[in-house]
Amino acid sequence: MLKKSLRNFLILPFSLIPWLSAEILSNSLAKALPGESTEQVTTWIQAHSTLRPRSGERLFVSKSDTAAQRFTFQASVLPPGKVTFTKDRSTIRTERMSMYDGVNGVTLQRLQESLRVIYSLDVYQDYNRAQVVYQYPNQSAINQARLAKTPIREALKGELRVGDRYAYWVEIAQPRQGKALSGQITVFLKSDLDKLEAELRTR
Numbered sequence: 687m688l689k690k691s692l693r694n695f696l697i698l699p700f701s702l703i704p705w706l707s708a709e710i711l712s713n714s715l716a717k718a719l720p721g722e723s724t725e726q727v728t729t730w731i732q733a734h735s736t737l738r739p740r741s742g743e744r745l746f747v748s749k750s751d752t753a754a755q756r757f758t759f760q761a762s763v764l765p766p767g768k769v770t771f772t773k774d775r776s777t778i779r780t781e782r783m784s785m786y787d788g789v790n791g792v793t794l795q796r797l798q799e800s801l802r803v804i805y806s807l808d809v810y811q812d813y814n815r816a817q818v819v820y821q822y823p824n825q826s827a828i829n830q831a832r833l834a835k836t837p838i839r840e841a842l843k844g845e846l847r848v849g850d851r852y853a854y855w856v857e858i859a860q861p862r863q864g865k866a867l868s869g870q871i872t873v874f875l876k877s878d879l880d881k882l883e884a885e886l887r888t889r
Contacts, residue, residue, distance in 0.1 A: 718761075719805070720779050720852060720875045727761045727778045736803055745778075754788035759804065765878035766855055767885040782872040791865030797856060801871055809851070809873070816849035820883050841866075846883055853879045 718730030728744050731737055737759055739747045750756040762780045764772055772779075783800050785792050802810035822844055844857030853876045858869035874882070 718778070719809070720781055720873060722778055724761075724763065724776055724778055727781075731759070731761070734804075752789075754786075756784075756786045757800075758782075758784045760784075765881055766872050766874045767878075767882040770881075779878060780872060780874045782870055784868070784870040786868045788867050791867060792858060792869040793866065794856065794858060794869075797858070797869050797871040801873075805873070812849040812851045813847065813854050816847035816854055819846050819848055819879070820886065821845040822886060844886070846879065846886070848876055848879055852876060853882075855882060 718727040724745065731739055731743075731745065731747060737747050745761040747759045748756065749758070760782050761778045762782075763775050763778060764770065764780060766780045766782070783797070783804060785797065785800065787796075798810070798813070801813060823842065841859045841861045842857060843860050844855065847854040847856075852873050855872040855874065856869070857871075858866045860866040
């Protein structure tokens with residue numbers, strides 16, 4: 687029963703997982719993060735008690751109990767943001783968790799909790815201590831989106847953080863009215879921070 691709950695917790699309402707204890711968190715140590723080899727990350731994903739990929743899933747894991755609730759985890763050799771060419775195809779540079787919940791909505795708290803469970807408490811603490819280097823949208827971007835009648839652009843709210851170990855990108859699609867239905871949190875190499883920040887500032 688416990689394993690089943692761990693497997694499905696990311697697509698359940700946040701209020702249903704208060705039993706997640708510090709002992710469970712400490713035992714779910716991150717062993718494969720950006721900077722590690724694709725082989726090591728693949729092995730870690732296969733053995734992860736929460737991700738539990740299906741047959742054929744390697745660096746991309748998708749979970750869905752209903753059409754209205756989905757969770758995905760993807761590790762990539764590419765930097766975050768726009769696709770660019772990379773010579774090194776053997777090192778993971780980005781790991782992204784995406785969540786869609788048309789029933790309960792997606793909050794920053796739920797995304798942060800997924801970071802803590804998928805990785806270790808050390809990574810979660812690195813995220814919490816990380817410095818916010820960019821937040822969007824600003825008021826000017828909001829006004830432009832409203833004039834251009836592009837509600838999707840206005841709804842995207844996010845930030846970039848840089849910690850001692852990694853950089854982090856959090857984004858939620860939050861409409862002016864109603865709850866956010868989707869969001870993502872990405873862990874990536876600090877060396878890719880400038881590229882992503884430049885792209886987000888001109889998006």
